[in-house]
Amino acid sequence: MRKTHLLVLLVKMTKHDFIFMDDNAPAHRGRIIRERLLQAGVPQMEWPALSPGLNPIENLWDQLSRRVEGRNPAPQNLNDLRAALQEEWNAMPHQTISRRVNSMRHRCQAVINAQELVTCY
Numbered sequence: 001m002r003k004t005h006l007l008v009l010l011v012k013m014t015k016h017d018f019i020f021m022d023d024n025a026p027a028h029r030g031r032i033i034r035e036r037l038l039q040a041g042v043p044q045m046e047w048p049a050l051s052p053g054l055n056p057i058e059n060l061w062d063q064l065s066r067r068v069e070g071r072n073p074a075p076q077n078l079n080d081l082r083a084a085l086q087e088e089w090n091a092m093p094h095q096t097i098s099r100r101v102n103s104m105r106h107r108c109q110a111v112i113n114a115q116e117l118v119t120c121y
Contacts (some may be wrong), residue, residue, distance in 0.1 A: 011040050
């Protein structure tokens with residue numbers, strides 16, 4: 001059910017100069033997934049394997065996760081978790097997000113220099 005909803009959303013987004021970027025995990029890059037996205041006309045961003053640092057949101061997910069895990073008391077149920085995630089996301093300094101985005105030039109250059117091998121990011 002969720003897969004269908006995601007595909008419908010992605011198809012709608014393609015009308016707005018949209019490129020789909022996943023986290024490059026094998027589960028998201030399987031043959032069936034690639035074929036479904038291709039059949040639906042969803043453009044996908046190609047990028048090197050083992051390069052989560054090329055997606056600024058990955059660092060932000062990590063920070064968000066640590067912030068939620070550090071809460072006292074910890075979320076006790078799904079509603080608590082949703083509320084905690086929203087609160088922590090809203091509390092994340094804009095400067096933190098800007099630094100991640102502004103570091104992309106250096107991150108991309110590091111991947112180029114490493115010839116698509118693992119980098120410090």
